[in-house]
Amino acid sequence: MTSSLSARVARFKQDQVLDAAIAVFARKGFHAASMRDVAAAAGVAPGSIYNHFENKAALLLGIVDRMSARAAEATSLPPADANLRDLLITAIRTPLAAMTGETTELFRVILAEILVNRDLAEQFRRRVLNPMLSACGDVLASHLPQASRDTWLRVVSAIVLGLILQRLIDGDAALPLPEDLADALLAGLQGAAP
Template identity: 30%
Template sequence: MPKRVDRTARQEEILAAAVKVFARKGFAASRIEDVAAEAGIAKGSVYLYFPSRDALLAGVFESYAAKSEPASADPGTGSALDRLDHLVRATVEMLAAHPDHARVLLDVWASNPPLDLADMYRRHRGAIADLLVEAAAAGELRTGIGAPHAAVIVGAIEGCLVQSLADPDVSLSELAEPILQVCVAGIRR
């Protein structure tokens, strides 16, 4: 009798292997054979789940996006700025906990593959902008701070992420408080 394979579990194994390979070699230098070897399966098995290397990258990107959703899905409690504080902290913790995904994301930025990065940024900026608009309405923000500043907050997080990937002396986890001091405390009234 043939061995039954849990399709979802196997797909997750392939994605986990792809993340390791893409993080180690970069997407452009990675081959399906490399991912299969990392996953301990035959090359053809990868194609049962992902019809191409680009589809595999899209799967990795989607799994990364899914890991980042809980950070914005659970806004915490309190004022809009308290919830923004929670959102920034949760995002930094998620990025620090998944450095290989972050390396793949950096590679994705550089290679400009056919993925909708703009949509991901719109969602992240939107979650932050909503909190900024609410905080402004509640009188919590300094004058002149509003939804456009969401891009600056996203940029601060990602800038720290890039530095932590490029320089092993920079700990992303240790940058959560400075990001909050500048991006949340710095806009508070």
């Protein structure tokens, strides 16, 4: 099919531009990066980007789209018959482990823009955040009674988000071990108090 071929080519170019945008945004930030920068990194002319993306903001939406695919892969590994502790450790470690190198910087930039860009926030919620929360909730569902499930989902997701945010704000701060966090959460504060 000719249309399929041209569509494939178009998709390829689009990916090329998106790769460049990711690299450039991660390195310089969204506002500091110019469309010229992205075009240069992608090896295309500035005007060509507009054949694939409506405007600069659309590049961010495209990046979030791609993040959603990656997130789906990462989350799609349900450890079958794991116990609660292992599930917890996995739920905490997986997102934190993803935060390395360029990914960290990209997420930093995306998050900064999400906070200030309504459309992007919406997209991020729909494509990345909610799916991850759903998956997480499903896993918890088999281990917790309905009553406490929602609360603990909020707790765990907040912890993960909070740790990532701390990491982004203070790159030097050491992250706690997922095992320690899991054990503490399992035992509860009462178990810790003398």
